[in-house]
Amino acid sequence: MPETLNQTGALSRTKLRLMVKESTPPKRNLAAEPAVSKQHSAREPKPPASQARDLNVADSRFVISATNNAGLVSLEAWPQIAVAGASNVGKSSLLNALLGRKGLVRTSKSPGCTRLLNVFGVSFGTQPLYFVDLPGYGYAARSKSERREWGESIDSYLSESPELALVLILIDSRRGIGPFEDQLIDWLQTQARSMEIVVTKLDKLPKARQKPTTAALKKELKARAEPMALSPIPLVGTSSATGEGIPNLRSRCLRAALTHLTTPPSSGVVTATEAHA
Ligand SMILES: Nc1nc2c(ncn2[C@@H]2O[C@H](COP(=O)(O)OP(=O)(O)OP(=O)(O)O)[C@@H](O)[C@H]2O)c(=O)[nH]1
Numbered sequence: 035m036p037e038t039l040n041q042t043g044a045l046s047r048t049k050l051r052l053m054v055k056e057s058t059p060p061k062r063n064l065a066a067e068p069a070v071s072k073q074h075s076a077r078e079p080k081p082p083a084s085q086a087r088d089l090n091v092a093d094s095r096f097v098i099s100a101t102n103n104a105g106l107v108s109l110e111a112w113p114q115i116a117v118a119g120a121s122n123v124g125k126s127s128l129l130n131a132l133l134g135r136k137g138l139v140r141t142s143k144s145p146g147c148t149r150l151l152n153v154f155g156v157s158f159g160t161q162p163l164y165f166v167d168l169p170g171y172g173y174a175a176r177s178k179s180e181r182r183e184w185g186e187s188i189d190s191y192l193s194e195s196p197e198l199a200l201v202l203i204l205i206d207s208r209r210g211i212g213p214f215e216d217q218l219i220d221w222l223q224t225q226a227r228s229m230e231i232v233v234t235k236l237d238k239l240p241k242a243r244q245k246p247t248t249a250a251l252k253k254e255l256k257a258r259a260e261p262m263a264l265s266p267i268p269l270v271g272t273s274s275a276t277g278e279g280i281p282n283l284r285s286r287c288l289r290a291a292l293t294h295l296t297t298p299p300s301s302g303v304v305t306a307t308e309a310h311a
């Protein structure tokens with residue numbers, strides 16, 4: 035049984051629940067939709083070189099807020115990219131940088147700023163896609179039930195959205211991979227979701243520490259993938275303040291989106307052997 039994410043970072047093995055309140059729109063009938071194509075990044079074809087080089091960012095805008103997956107039924111069937119990470123890690127700032135519009139996504143010095151699934155639309159080149167800013171986990175100043183609800187809404191979204199092409203897992207460059215990221219990576223692996231580790235706030239590290247920090251994280255990801263015969267989760271170092279790594283991350287998001295659109299529907303979960311085929 036897959037692990038359920040929670041807001042405290044503690045490991046739990048409770049069943050995934052979908053928090054559908056009576057007031058929310060009816061849940062999509064996922065059984066009637068094409069099977070989700072879930073792939074590891076190792077199988078992704080490269081986008082056309084011109085798209086990777088000359089990525090034009092257009093039409094950035096806020097689209098909708100929702101408490102869970104059921105609240106996203108009105109969206110177009112465009113690929114979605116989720117932005118997950120601890121409170122204050124820099125999710126909303128990263129989105130502003132990726133979408134090329136300062137102030138589009140609300141950021142704050144105080145943790146717990148983002149409390150809903152906030153969806154933003156953008157075109158990378160000619161490809162429209164959605165970015166989904168997830169509430170930060172680990173923010174203790176809310177009530178226990180509120181934190182549980184957040185965990186459940188993130189669970190439902192990450193496990194059930196057929197359009198979810200990639201999950202960006204943000205890690206503060208000064209902190210590294212903690213227990214929650216560990217749990218999130220393991221759980222997303224059981225869901226066979228494509229992931230990318232995004233190291234944030236690189237500018238806050240002394241220049242001489244930046245490369246060694248990302249290199250050490252890459253080594254850690256390689257070590258964790260090896261026993262499962264999987265390719266390591268890719269990693270990109272970024273700073274929303276200086277723009278470092280942002281064009282690279284955009285083209286990686288586009289690549290994941292195109293792969294999601296072109297990969298024939300599969301039965302869902304990809305085994306370690308399939309991921310290496
Ligand atoms: N120096 C620097 N500061 C950053 C960077 N990214 C984010 N910050 C700052 O970190 C704080 C938190 O950023 P947010 O983008 O609001 O973080 P968040 O993860 O969306 O936070 P929640 O919505 O509360 O979960 C803000 O004060 C940002 O200005 C960065 O790359 N460099």
Ligand SMILES: [Mg+2]
Pocket residue numbers: 125126127140141147148167
């Ligand atoms: Mg935020």
